[in-house]
Amino acid sequence: MRRLMAMFAAAAVALVTLPTPAHASTPTVFGASVYQPSGQTFTQALANAVSRYGTLPVLRVFYPGAPGAWTDAKLNTPGRSTVVSFKYDADTVLTGAADDYLRSWFAAAPRDRDIFWSYYHEPEDDIRDGAFTAAAYRAAWQRIAGLADQAGNSRLYATTIWMDWTLDPKSGRNWRDYYPGAAFVDVMAWDVYNFDVANSETMATHNANRPGLEVARSEGKPYAVAEIGVDDHANRPAMLREIARWMRGTADARFVTYFDATGWPQYDLNGDTASIQSWKEAVTGTLFAGTPTMTTTAGPAAPTASTIQWSTRVDPAQKVGWVSCASWRTSGSDFLEGPRQYVAGNPETVTCDRTGLPANTSYRARIKWWDAQTGGSLLYTSNTVDQVTAAS
Structure with missing residues (x-):
C-alpha cells in the first residue's frame, strides 16, 4: 500500500x-498469435496481422522444441513484448542437457522489451498421458527458472501457461500439481477456451467457473491470458469487446493474446471483419478511450x-x-x-x-x-x- x-x-x-x-500502473496490452498461411514468411504474416489489428504491442509465439535464436523473425520484433513458449522433455531437462543452450539464450535476451517466457505451455495432457511426471515438470521448471535468473535481466518474466480447463471442477485436476512454487514464477497466464456458446457466456461468468484470476491473485502474481479463442461466430464481435473490457477493468490483466492461428478455423478471425474490428479496438485502445x-x-x-x-x-x-x-x-x-x-x-x-x-x-x-x-x-x-x- x-x-x-x-x-x-x-x-x-x-x-x-x-x-x-505490482504492475497496476501498466496498461493491459492486447495482441495475438500470428496467422501464418502456407507459403508466407513470418514477417509477411506479421505485416498482414498489423494491417488487420493495428500495431500489435505483444505477440504470442511458439516453439515445439528449443526456443529459436533472438535473430529469428518470431523473436526479432523490437518495440513489442513477446510471449514465447518452448518445449523440452522434463526428464531431459533434469539431466542438464539443455542448460548451456538455455543459459546462453536467456543471457542474449533483449533488455528493451518485456519477454514472457514459458517452459512447456499446457503440460497437463502430456503429464496425464505419461510423457513425464508432474514432479519432473515442476523440477524442470525450477531448473530453467534458475538459468533465467542468472541472466540478471529484469525484463524476463517466468510465465506459467496452463489450460483454464484445469480449473474447471469437471476436469478433476488440481493446478497446484503443476505449480513450481511462487519463487519460480513471475506471471500466471491461462489459455481460455470453451465459452458457453448457447448462452453467449460472459468472461465474468466463465472465470467464475474457471477462476484463473483468483488463482493468480492468491499467489500474488499478475494474471494474464496467453491464448483466448471464441467459436461463437454470431456473437463473437460483442463477446470480444466484453472480454477485453473485463480483462482491462476487473482483471487488470498483464497481457491478453488472441489465438489467431492456422489450423483452428473455429477460432481464427480470418475473414470475420466484425470480429477483427472488435479486437483491433482492444489492441489500439480505442475501445477504452x-x-x-x-x-x-x-x-x-x-x-x-x-x-x-x-x-x-x-x-x-x-x-x-x-x-x-x-x-x-x-x-x-x-x-x-x-x-x-x-x-x-x-x-x-x-x-x-x-x-x-x-x-x-x-x-x-x-x-x-x-x-x-x-x-x-x-x-x-x-x-x-x-x-x-x-x-x-
Whole structure:
C-alpha cells in the first residue's frame, strides 16, 4: 500500500491506493498469435496481422522444441513484448542437457522489451498421458527458472501457461500439481477456451467457473491470458469487446493474446471483419478511450469521531493525469485538498482519508482529475458523498 500524507494545521488528508497487483500502473496490452498461411514468411504474416489489428504491442509465439535464436523473425520484433513458449522433455531437462543452450539464450535476451517466457505451455495432457511426471515438470521448471535468473535481466518474466480447463471442477485436476512454487514464477497466464456458446457466456461468468484470476491473485502474481479463442461466430464481435473490457477493468490483466492461428478455423478471425474490428479496438485502445470516469462512494471504513474515508474507482480512459482528494463541511467552509497521485493505464481504486475533524459534523467529499496532457488543468470531478463524523 502506498500512502502520501499532506498535513494541514488541525487536519490531514491522505490519498491511498488500495492493494493491487505490482504492475497496476501498466496498461493491459492486447495482441495475438500470428496467422501464418502456407507459403508466407513470418514477417509477411506479421505485416498482414498489423494491417488487420493495428500495431500489435505483444505477440504470442511458439516453439515445439528449443526456443529459436533472438535473430529469428518470431523473436526479432523490437518495440513489442513477446510471449514465447518452448518445449523440452522434463526428464531431459533434469539431466542438464539443455542448460548451456538455455543459459546462453536467456543471457542474449533483449533488455528493451518485456519477454514472457514459458517452459512447456499446457503440460497437463502430456503429464496425464505419461510423457513425464508432474514432479519432473515442476523440477524442470525450477531448473530453467534458475538459468533465467542468472541472466540478471529484469525484463524476463517466468510465465506459467496452463489450460483454464484445469480449473474447471469437471476436469478433476488440481493446478497446484503443476505449480513450481511462487519463487519460480513471475506471471500466471491461462489459455481460455470453451465459452458457453448457447448462452453467449460472459468472461465474468466463465472465470467464475474457471477462476484463473483468483488463482493468480492468491499467489500474488499478475494474471494474464496467453491464448483466448471464441467459436461463437454470431456473437463473437460483442463477446470480444466484453472480454477485453473485463480483462482491462476487473482483471487488470498483464497481457491478453488472441489465438489467431492456422489450423483452428473455429477460432481464427480470418475473414470475420466484425470480429477483427472488435479486437483491433482492444489492441489500439480505442475501445477504452473517452472521458475519464470516476465513481466515488463512502468508506470502506465507517466515520469515526475525527475521520472520514471515501473511495473512487478511476478509469483513465486512455488518458494520463493526476487525481486528488477534496473535502469540505456541508455547511461552512473548512475546504481541504490533498496530494496528487499520477494515474494512467487500467482502472484502479483510490481511497482518501481525512483526519483531525470535529465530532458530529457533516462533510462532503469527492475526487478531482488534473489532466497531464493539458499542462495540469482541472478537467473533471467525481460525484460527491456526504458523511457525518461520529459523536464524541
